Amino acid sequence: MRIATWNVNSVGARLPKLLDWLGTAEPDVVCLQEIKCAEDDFPYDEVGELGYEVAAHGTGRWNGVAVLSRVGVTEVRRGLLDQPGFLAEGSLFEAPEPRAIAATCGGVRVWSVYVPNGREVGHAHYEYKLRWLDALRATAVEELAGDRPWAVLGDFNIAPEDRDVWDIAAFDGSTHVTAEERKALTALKGAGLTEVYPRALKYDVPFTYWDYRALRFPHNQGMRIDLVYGNASLTGRVTDAYVDRNARKGKGTSDHAPVVVDLASS
DNA sequence: ATGACCTATTCCATAGGA
Numbered sequence: 353m354r355i356a357t358w359n360v361n362s363v364g365a366r367l368p369k370l371l372d373w374l375g376t377a378e379p380d381v382v383c384l385q386e387i388k389c390a391e392d393d394f395p396y397d398e399v400g401e402l403g404y405e406v407a408a409h410g411t412g413r414w415n416g417v418a419v420l421s422r423v424g425v426t427e428v429r430r431g432l433l434d435q436p437g438f439l440a441e442g443s444l445f446e447a448p449e450p451r452a453i454a455a456t457c458g459g460v461r462v463w464s465v466y467v468p469n470g471r472e473v474g475h476a477h478y479e480y481k482l483r484w485l486d487a488l489r490a491t492a493v494e495e496l497a498g499d500r501p502w503a504v505l506g507d508f509n510i511a512p513e514d515r516d517v518w519d520i521a522a523f524d525g526s527t528h529v530t531a532e533e534r535k536a537l538t539a540l541k542g543a544g545l546t547e548v549y550p551r552a553l554k555y556d557v558p559f560t561y562w563d564y565r566a567l568r569f570p571h572n573q574g575m576r577i578d579l580v581y582g583n584a585s586l587t588g589r590v591t592d593a594y595v596d597r598n599a600r601k602g603k604g605t606s607d608h609a610p611v612v613v614d615l616a617s618s
Numbered sequence: 619a620t621g622a623c624c625t626a627t628t629c630c631a632t633a634g635g636a
Contacts, residue, residue: 361624361625361635362624362625362626364625364626365624365625365626386625386635388625388626389626412626412627413625413626413627413633413634414625414626414633414634414635469634469635469636470636471634471635471636509635509636523636526636527636528636561636563623563635563636564622564623564624564635565621565622565623565624566621566622566623567622568622568623575636577636606624607623607624607635607636
């Protein structure tokens with residue numbers, strides 16, 4: 353069984369690339385982030401023709417997550433346990449954002465998550481990011497009572513180690529590399545999870561994101577921020593994991609590459 | 619070269635991304 357995660361940066365703009373990739377990588381389950389469309393506007397028919405059922409959670413212009421599966425989709429859950437919203441400047445209410453969806457696919461429980469960016473250290477969005485990560489941890493604790501294979505995959509917007517960014521000096525004082533954010537990942541692992549570390553298809557560090565600007569991809573100036581965590585029932589079945597950087601090549605791509613994880617059949 | 623992009627929308631300007 354092959355599961356994957358990919359921040360597609362708009363499923364509408366990325367549809368041709370997504371369909372191509374589904375056809376060649378042939379994943380059984382795909383967690384998507386930043387679909388940037390309302391639930392009703394997801395291209396269900398197009399991915400359906402390739403055999404995928406879809407559970408989507410999206411409201412439009414920003415965020416949005418989905419799970420695609422050709423091995424069934426049951427027990428769909430939208431949002432985290434006590435998920436915080438973001439109080440935008442000038443807004444009176446915290447808006448709940450579509451950043452997490454779960455489904456059970458072929459006996460494996462998967463969460464597709466798009467962790468808030470944080471914008472700047474000390475910004476309200478940064479505090480929101482940390483609160484959101486704590487809600488993710490609490491959700492994991494709640495769901496990990498049993499021993500069914502369980503994984504959370506997605507764009508965490510955190511580089512776990514200094515080596516996971518192309519130049520740590522360039523990130524001095526910025527989000528994605530702070531001790532607080534990394535502590536949140538450690539706390540998440542404390543729920544009973546281990547990271548599935550992927551192979552790089554080229555170079556040493558398996559980066560998953562390269563900014564569109566400044567020729568970051570050709571220069572391999574990337575970040576490893578799309579991550580996979582699983583419980584022992586899942587990680588014990590991992591036979592391979594890699595970042596498909598080929599999906600980042602050429603025009604009309606996402607700025608993220610997919611992370612692919614292969615599991616032995618149970 | 620301290621340069622360099624891309625998305626959807628209240629659509630040709632802006633917010634957000636990381």
